[in-house]
Amino acid sequence: MPKIGISRKFGLAIGTMVALAAVAVVAFIVAGSAGASPRRTAATATLNGAGSSLVAPLVATWSPVYDAATGVHVNYSSVGSGAGIAAITARTVDFGASDAPLSPDQFTACKGCVQIPWALSATVPTYNIPGVGDTRLHLSGPVLADIFLGLIKKWNDPAIKKLNPKLSLPDMSITVAHRSDGSGDTFAFTDYLSKVSGTWRTKVGNNTAVDWPVGVGGKGNAGVAAIIKSTPGCIGYISVAYVLQNHLSKARMLNAAGKYTLPGVAQIENAAQTVKKVPANNQMSIVDPPRSKKYAVAWPLSTFTYIIVPTTSAKASVLRKFIFWALTAGQSYGRKLVFAPIPKVVLVAAEKTLGKIHS
Amino acid sequence: MSASGLTAPGFHSKGMRRRRVVNFVMELLAWGAAAIAVGVLAVVVFAVARRGWSALNTDLLTKPPIPFSTAPQGLANAFAGTIVIVGIATLMALPIGILVAVYVNEFAPASIRNGVTMVLDILNGIPAIVIGIFVYGLLVVGSGQSGFKGAFALAILMLPFVARSTMEVLALVPNSLREASLGLGIPHWRTTLSIVLPQTIGGIVTGTVLAVARVAGETAPLLFTSSLVGNQTSWNPTQPLQTVPVAIFELSESPDPADHARAWAAAFILLMFILVTSLTARWLANRSRSKIAGR
Amino acid sequence: MTSVDATPEATRRPFGGRRVRFGDIGLQLIAGGAALAVTILVVLIVWKVVQGAKPAIEKYGLSFITTVAWNPVIGRELYGAGSFLFGTAVTSIFALILATPLAIGIALFLTELAPKAIRAPITALVETLAAIPSVVIGLWGILVLGPILRTTIEPWLHDVLGFIPLFGPPSEAGASVFTAGIVLTIMILPIVSSISRELFLGVPSDLKEGALALGTTRWEMVRGVMIPYSSGGIAAALILGLGRALGEAIAVTQVIGGSVSIQWNLFATGDSLASKIAASYQGATSNLEASSLIYLGVILLVFSLVANILAQWIVRRTARKHGIVRGGHA
Numbered sequence A: 001m002p003k004i005g006i007s008r009k010f011g012l013a014i015g016t017m018v019a020l021a022a023v024a025v026v027a028f029i030v031a032g033s034a035g036a037s038p039r040r041t042a043a044t045a046t047l048n049g050a051g052s053s054l055v056a057p058l059v060a061t062w063s064p065v066y067d068a069a070t071g072v073h074v075n076y077s078s079v080g081s082g083a084g085i086a087a088i089t090a091r092t093v094d095f096g097a098s099d100a101p102l103s104p105d106q107f108t109a110c111k112g113c114v115q116i117p118w119a120l121s122a123t124v125p126t127y128n129i130p131g132v133g134d135t136r137l138h139l140s141g142p143v144l145a146d147i148f149l150g151l152i153k154k155w156n157d158p159a160i161k162k163l164n165p166k167l168s169l170p171d172m173s174i175t176v177a178h179r180s181d182g183s184g185d186t187f188a189f190t191d192y193l194s195k196v197s198g199t200w201r202t203k204v205g206n207n208t209a210v211d212w213p214v215g216v217g218g219k220g221n222a223g224v225a226a227i228i229k230s231t232p233g234c235i236g237y238i239s240v241a242y243v244l245q246n247h248l249s250k251a252r253m254l255n256a257a258g259k260y261t262l263p264g265v266a267q268i269e270n271a272a273q274t275v276k277k278v279p280a281n282n283q284m285s286i287v288d289p290p291r292s293k294k295y296a297v298a299w300p301l302s303t304f305t306y307i308i309v310p311t312t313s314a315k316a317s318v319l320r321k322f323i324f325w326a327l328t329a330g331q332s333y334g335r336k337l338v339f340a341p342i343p344k345v346v347l348v349a350a351e352k353t354l355g356k357i358h359s
Numbered sequence B: 001m002s003a004s005g006l007t008a009p010g011f012h013s014k015g016m017r018r019r020r021v022v023n024f025v026m027e028l029l030a031w032g033a034a035a036i037a038v039g040v041l042a043v044v045v046f047a048v049a050r051r052g053w054s055a056l057n058t059d060l061l062t063k064p065p066i067p068f069s070t071a072p073q074g075l076a077n078a079f080a081g082t083i084v085i086v087g088i089a090t091l092m093a094l095p096i097g098i099l100v101a102v103y104v105n106e107f108a109p110a111s112i113r114n115g116v117t118m119v120l121d122i123l124n125g126i127p128a129i130v131i132g133i134f135v136y137g138l139l140v141v142g143s144g145q146s147g148f149k150g151a152f153a154l155a156i157l158m159l160p161f162v163a164r165s166t167m168e169v170l171a172l173v174p175n176s177l178r179e180a181s182l183g184l185g186i187p188h189w190r191t192t193l194s195i196v197l198p199q200t201i202g203g204i205v206t207g208t209v210l211a212v213a214r215v216a217g218e219t220a221p222l223l224f225t226s227s228l229v230g231n232q233t234s235w236n237p238t239q240p241l242q243t244v245p246v247a248i249f250e251l252s253e254s255p256d257p258a259d260h261a262r263a264w265a266a267a268f269i270l271l272m273f274i275l276v277t278s279l280t281a282r283w284l285a286n287r288s289r290s291k292i293a294g295r
Numbered sequence C: 001m002t003s004v005d006a007t008p009e010a011t012r013r014p015f016g017g018r019r020v021r022f023g024d025i026g027l028q029l030i031a032g033g034a035a036l037a038v039t040i041l042v043v044l045i046v047w048k049v050v051q052g053a054k055p056a057i058e059k060y061g062l063s064f065i066t067t068v069a070w071n072p073v074i075g076r077e078l079y080g081a082g083s084f085l086f087g088t089a090v091t092s093i094f095a096l097i098l099a100t101p102l103a104i105g106i107a108l109f110l111t112e113l114a115p116k117a118i119r120a121p122i123t124a125l126v127e128t129l130a131a132i133p134s135v136v137i138g139l140w141g142i143l144v145l146g147p148i149l150r151t152t153i154e155p156w157l158h159d160v161l162g163f164i165p166l167f168g169p170p171s172e173a174g175a176s177v178f179t180a181g182i183v184l185t186i187m188i189l190p191i192v193s194s195i196s197r198e199l200f201l202g203v204p205s206d207l208k209e210g211a212l213a214l215g216t217t218r219w220e221m222v223r224g225v226m227i228p229y230s231s232g233g234i235a236a237a238l239i240l241g242l243g244r245a246l247g248e249a250i251a252v253t254q255v256i257g258g259s260v261s262i263q264w265n266l267f268a269t270g271d272s273l274a275s276k277i278a279a280s281y282q283g284a285t286s287n288l289e290a291s292s293l294i295y296l297g298v299i300l301l302v303f304s305l306v307a308n309i310l311a312q313w314i315v316r317r318t319a320r321k322h323g324i325v326r327g328g329h330a
Helices: A008-036 A056-070 A081-089 A104-110 A141-149 A158-163 A184-196 A198-203 A220-230 A240-245 A265-272 A316-327 A329-337 A344-354 B014-055 B058-062 B076-107 B110-125 B128-140 B147-172 B175-183 B188-216 B220-225 B244-252 B257-294 C022-065 C082-113 C116-131 C134-161 C177-201 C205-213 C218-247 C250-255 C273-280 C287-322
Strands: A046-051 A073-078 A095-098 A113-128 A175-179 A216-218 A234-239 A252-254 A302-310
Touching: A008 B058, A008 B076, A008 B188, A008 B257, A046 A081, A046 A316, A056 A073, A056 A240, A056 A316, A056 A329, A073 A220, A081 A095, A081 A104, A081 A184, A081 A302, A113 A184, A113 A220, A113 A240, A113 A265, A113 A316, A113 A329, A113 A344, A141 A158, A141 A175, A141 A184, A141 A198, A141 A252, A175 A184, A175 A220, A184 A198, A184 A234, A184 A302, A216 A220, A220 A234, A220 A240, A234 A240, A265 A302, A302 A316, A316 A329, A316 A344, B014 B257, B014 C082, B014 C116, B014 C134, B014 C177, B014 C218, B058 B076, B058 B257, B076 B110, B076 B147, B076 B188, B076 B244, B076 B257, B076 C022, B110 B147, B110 C022, B110 C287, B128 B147, B128 B220, B128 C022, B128 C218, B128 C273, B128 C287, B147 B188, B147 B220, B147 C022, B175 B188, B188 B257, B188 C022, B220 B244, B220 C273, B244 B257, B244 C134, B244 C250, B257 C116, B257 C134, C022 C287, C082 C116, C082 C177, C082 C218, C082 C273, C082 C287, C116 C177, C134 C177, C134 C250, C177 C218, C177 C250, C205 C218, C218 C273, C218 C287, C250 C273, C273 C287
Parallel strands: A046 A073, A046 A095, A175 A216, A175 A234
Antiparallel strands: A095 A302, A113 A234, A113 A302
16 A cells, blocks of 8 residues: 555545546436436336346347336346346345246245246357358257267267268367356256256256366356357357357257257247146246157257246236236247247246236 | 675676676566566556547447447446445445544554554455455345445445555654644544644545545455346446446456447546556655655 | 642542543544444454355365365255365466566566666556456456467467476367466566565665675675565565455456366366355355355455465564564655
8 A cells, every 4th residue: 555645735636636537427427318218207116137148138128118118117137047046035136037947945945936937948059160150060969968078079079970971070179168157048958968868967967057077167148159259169058049149150959850950939939839738836848859740840958938026025016017018918029039939828827827926 | 694695706707707697687587577567567558448449439428238239338327336336435434444543543552553453454355255245145135235235345345445544644643733732722532633634634535546446446246236237327326236347347258249349448447547546646645755755 | 730729529530630521532432433343344244254154164064175066956966165275276376476576576676776767657557557457357368368378378388388287288268277377467466566665675775785895796685685684574475465366256257267177287277266256156056055155255264364464474573573663664
């Protein structure tokens, strides 16, 4: 720390300088935003939410539309499903969002929360291989698992070449990118890998965060996208909206029906058709749809995403209206972000759960 | 003390030449070390300045962020939040810091003085992230984040700085002043408040400015106390507010080059503020001190 | 001031005749209260952090420190600090090894070699390095330093020194223990150099001139007089720098890559105590993981406190030895 032996004059001079700078910045911000933001009455309600980065683009689309329609402003922090669950459990937000359903322990800790499936999308193996363009790479579940287990280390490995006979793959090491935070994408991805690879199931397992055998960690879908984008030879898994937004390359996956598919609205809808009946806690897993002609085009890494709310809260009526809007009118905004509309049977169950929320 | 090398061989002997060469090499290395330090500073500041300057525009300060959109946007909410939170932190830390310094310098016996100074040094050495965990556990769990709680965490970081620099200026006030005042019958408390403290205002303000410069860039404690924020520009500290360092932290890990550009621009503004205030404060302090010493 | 007339007992002032005003007591109480509050704050911080870690401490005890695992998968939960302690040790020691000669070199330059005119500006510039916020250095680390290291320095080091396990295959993504080490070096350099500089300024000039008068070269004088004289203080400076490196969370978490393992390759990813807490705390999947992260914080706190108190003790001892009044420097 420097020695201060300073006269009053100079000290006040520098203090005034700092204060003036702050005032100037404040004036600038206020002047600039005065024109921009709409009139806000004292009674404007706000909903604060946090969680899944998968659903964040959709909520970002909803927010201004819903605000214009009802005057309720929805603030959303994309911090990952794990952080969303933690935030709503600690009641630091009004609602949490997670692609991963709550575990029994998390339900208990949340003290009277319900989870409502409000959107449907997918996670995608995404790569950055010099010379291999978008959708050129074909992968299967077991090969993907071996890559993420660190058993397949180079792009020109025979196992990958077998699935891509016409592709010239470089002699380049594979860098795996995964999520470092608690993530619903991780939950869906590891759910899938556990189903297609016995080694993965025993060695790693299925969870929002796992002990990754190899790879570099990134925070949020954005963080993983950044790593893939800047690292040649990299493969990771990110939700489809981010793949499109950042112009990254997605891999074609071999589904159980024997077809290579891409994550599109129709393919995700097909995967969601595996839900015949929704259980009481709304927990559904639609990864790796079974081998059947019915699911011929299904994308094997599709996932529902949930909004998690306490059954009793001060903002219950505002929340109910928002969630109802999201379940109905809001679904149409999802298509261009590759969110499929939720199936009828799920919508019925969601609305039933919605009825449980009261002030 | 080692006695090696303290003998004096003949001036032009071979041993002397070798010693001269070693000396030259060492001096060169010292010059090199200084050049590296200045070089690194120049590289970092230049990198931030170059990228930040080209991304600088009025939108940065006037428009809030719009996630997942290429529409013109900025970081107005972060700048507003930083000003509010750092301002409140200063208001929290300043009185306590001054009071502690007054107690240590004017009232405390030597043993307590050493004890409190040690406590301040310990507080200064606690990592910011541990302070974040502390404030989270104490205030945020169960009741939510807010600008006030973030300000409280920053105030804890500022406190040792403000207290120590106030202690130093108080120590510089000559005892003759105090004794003269007490001799005139002015009570101790009045002496301290009306005679001694006013002499130190310059130093206190400078110390506070330096403390502000330090915490303006703190990220870790704010992650726990004021990070679940909305995108609107808000001045309301009862809600969590976005801050410039947290915004830079989040944008730094984004895949979008436009986000990187905003991060550089915000880093540039933050860095300029911190550098200009720190350097000016130090320069004024040095100038003033040499004036006092020259007297 | 005594009055001449006899004052009756009843009106004699208490406290030995000194005038005591409420104002005096009031200010002393308020100011003393502030000092007490600060002391209580430090105790409260330690207590609250330990309390938050209690579930993990009760479950794992001291074995937490050696366990190398961080598995949040439900049904297989196992948490341990081993890999983070290793990462903290590697990055901090790396930074110390790089920063110490540089810092001492800078301090020597500023006290002995630099022309008078540039001494003040260069001193200010080096201390300015300390003022750069860690998030800005982290931003620079991710977007500028990491890619440069990955494409130039790391492959070169691997080619030249690859037989040493430290310099294994270069990182693919720019995030690595090596990048984190360089970032930490930049951050602790100013602290160590400014304390060293003040120490060197405090070496009595008669000692220095005495050596020079005997015909030593400047370097021999530094080696024989200045460094031994300041060795205690330099040790304290290093410990303070170490403490700073231990606690740095943000810049490290931005560039280190976040993996759980113990391996020697500097170019691989890793993680440190502070960096892990910053990365994972918001999204802890269970109470056990959250309290394990706080347990990491407890370990970090213990190290920082030990480093801090040790450095203070060394400074006090050295000051006593050299007869320097506490708080007085050149």
